[in-house]
Amino acid sequence: MEEIKVVRRVLDVNETMATNNRKRFSDSKVFVLNLMSSPGAGKTTLLEKTLARIMPETRSAVIVGDICTTNDADRLAKTGAQVVQVNTDEFGGDCHLAAHVVEKASEGFDLNDLDLLIVENVGNLVCPAEFDIGEDARAVVLSVTEGEDKPVKYPLMFRVCQAALLNKIDLLNYLEYDIEEAAENIRQINPEMAIYRTSTQTGEGLDPWIEWLQAHIARKKG
Amino acid sequence: MEEIKVVRRVLDVNETMATNNRKRFSDSKVFVLNLMSSPGAGKTTLLEKTLARIMPETRSAVIVGDICTTNDADRLAKTGAQVVQVNTDEFGGDCHLAAHVVEKASEGFDLNDLDLLIVENVGNLVCPAEFDIGEDARAVVLSVTEGEDKPVKYPLMFRVCQAALLNKIDLLNYLEYDIEEAAENIRQINPEMAIYRTSTQTGEGLDPWIEWLQAHIARKKG
Numbered sequence: 001m002e003e004i005k006v007v008r009r010v011l012d013v014n015e016t017m018a019t020n021n022r023k024r025f026s027d028s029k030v031f032v033l034n035l036m037s038s039p040g041a042g043k044t045t046l047l048e049k050t051l052a053r054i055m056p057e058t059r060s061a062v063i064v065g066d067i068c069t070t071n072d073a074d075r076l077a078k079t080g081a082q083v084v085q086v087n088t089d090e091f092g093g094d095c096h097l098a099a100h101v102v103e104k105a106s107e108g109f110d111l112n113d114l115d116l117l118i119v120e121n122v123g124n125l126v127c128p129a130e131f132d133i134g135e136d137a138r139a140v141v142l143s144v145t146e147g148e149d150k151p152v153k154y155p156l157m158f159r160v161c162q163a164a165l166l167n168k169i170d171l172l173n174y175l176e177y178d179i180e181e182a183a184e185n186i187r188q189i190n191p192e193m194a195i196y197r198t199s200t201q202t203g204e205g206l207d208p209w210i211e212w213l214q215a216h217i218a219r220k221k222g
Numbered sequence: 223m224e225e226i227k228v229v230r231r232v233l234d235v236n237e238t239m240a241t242n243n244r245k246r247f248s249d250s251k252v253f254v255l256n257l258m259s260s261p262g263a264g265k266t267t268l269l270e271k272t273l274a275r276i277m278p279e280t281r282s283a284v285i286v287g288d289i290c291t292t293n294d295a296d297r298l299a300k301t302g303a304q305v306v307q308v309n310t311d312e313f314g315g316d317c318h319l320a321a322h323v324v325e326k327a328s329e330g331f332d333l334n335d336l337d338l339l340i341v342e343n344v345g346n347l348v349c350p351a352e353f354d355i356g357e358d359a360r361a362v363v364l365s366v367t368e369g370e371d372k373p374v375k376y377p378l379m380f381r382v383c384q385a386a387l388l389n390k391i392d393l394l395n396y397l398e399y400d401i402e403e404a405a406e407n408i409r410q411i412n413p414e415m416a417i418y419r420t421s422t423q424t425g426e427g428l429d430p431w432i433e434w435l436q437a438h439i440a441r442k443k444g
Contacts, residue, residue, distance in 0.1 A: 038261045039347045040368025095348035125261045126317035145367040146262025
């Protein structure tokens, strides 16, 4: 019980800082997306392909969260986007990005010069879903190699997101995987979810995902 | 800082309970393996195939950790192994199995009648690595679809394990993936790691993995 009380206090502090972040992001009319997934579901490649299509018209920046290494930031910097890498091993090896970390990381950007700020969270289908970082929307990437049942096994993640990408569909021919069942499992947890079927290798399915993103950016601009 | 102090206290309590578990497991000479991975790396299928080969000669039980659902326990029960499902949503939605949870779950078994107890941890490449549950050994399953760089991005997991399975090698022909680089990244973090290349679809590579397991079971029996 002690443990639960303590976690509650940490989350309360996080909520206050997330509210501060949200106000700063709103003042600058920058759309902030929290992108989450298991390790290796394809977040970084998705961002490389997405940014290549929307920049420089959409002025974009990325905060990349990893426990260790700057691999992902190095890859994303090549897109021309402004990139800040957060290594959570400097914050006790955290398994998620918290609001205070996003606050500090976003100080490196002039938010008024941005239309889009994407936070690529630590690869983890559990903990990041518990931490509000002041974002406008959340999206989850689920590789089809992970099996159909992950939405019902990790329901919080699918409850808090507005968009889900069933990614790596180029591998469907080589897997025993029922993508309709996966989509149905997502809708069972979250009937309102926008579901996209994507391959960053072939480019299939990226257009509707980018339309979703652009619509949200435009709405934030007002 | 407050947050870090609190985490330390939780880990101290866990360490005490893990020591208690370890003594119980030693008294019964049951070999206990903590099996970890990202979501969807193939832990449950690996266990299905492994148990089918070693039972009933090796008397086996499994504790299955998931946030929600009894899907995995239902699958594993068909192998004939004794299975206890832990749903961590009853423990605050925990992202890992802690020692006290394993203690409670293992009360359902007569440990003296077992040679092998496998704990299939919650699918998460981060947090489970931080929690000693009183196991004799730890193994990590890494799907080749997750990319080569995961060992250096999630180093703690690879530091605390004694065996790593590079799984789903039946998909190698369809991926841009350098398995030598992945193995090298593992050795960079943990030069002592036993590394296996496995496919639960074709059965390739399962023999050496099962030899590793049997050797550890035999050593525990003394």
